[in-house]
């Protein structure tokens with residue numbers, strides 16, 4: 001419960017920031033949206049009501065989870081009865097691993113699958129809720145993630161605050177395109193090397 005609840009949300013935020021730093025135009029667009037929503041209301045704190053107006057930031061999170069699902073192979077399943085899939089016969093009690101990572105980069109489903117394009121989610125049917133088997137960051141079916149609402153709220157508030165309060169740079173003026181995006185191998189699709197960025201306060205009052 002602790003691993004499923006804490007590591008996943010932190011991993012999503014870390015990957016989203018990694019993609020944003022590599023794509024400065026997208027970072028700028030997301031920051032402009034977050035700052036417009038919060039500043040326009042004369043508030044100094046971001047709350048869940050504000051998040052509802054941050055459509056573009058939500059696309060950023062969706063796209064980040066498409067390329068970097070924190071649970072790349074979901075939970076293992078077991079067939080309860082014999083079934084034939086595309087000519088392969090699975091006997092009862094066969095362990096099945098679902099490669100959500102590969103599905104979410106499948107060129108038959110996604111155009112330019114390796115590219116980070118949050119706009120692809122604008123006006124599409126794809127949602128997190130396990131109804132579209134092309135996109136499964138929270139899994140699907142009876143074993144799908146029970147923490148979806150909590151996890152999303154944490155990621156959204158976290159990212160909105162990071163984007164609102166700070167501008168972000170690579171350490172030592174390094175080239176953002178050179179950022180190492182290697183993933184760990186295992187049940188959690190985390191960054192192999194922790195992301196290190198320089199946070200520059202955006203507002204004077206910090």
Ligand code: HEM
Nearest residue numbers: 004005008009071074075137138139140143144145147151
């Ligand atoms: C953005 C954050 C999160 C992501 C991307 C995520 C993703 C996932 C995925 C992919 C699974 C496997 C689902 C499947 O096999 O169909 C899962 C299972 C699970 N998640 Fe999450 N999760 C997140 C946050 C959370 C939070 C906040 C909690 C609890 C506080 C949580 C608790 C669990 C538990 C208990 C399971 C196992 C469910 C079962 O096996 O029946 N998750 N999660």
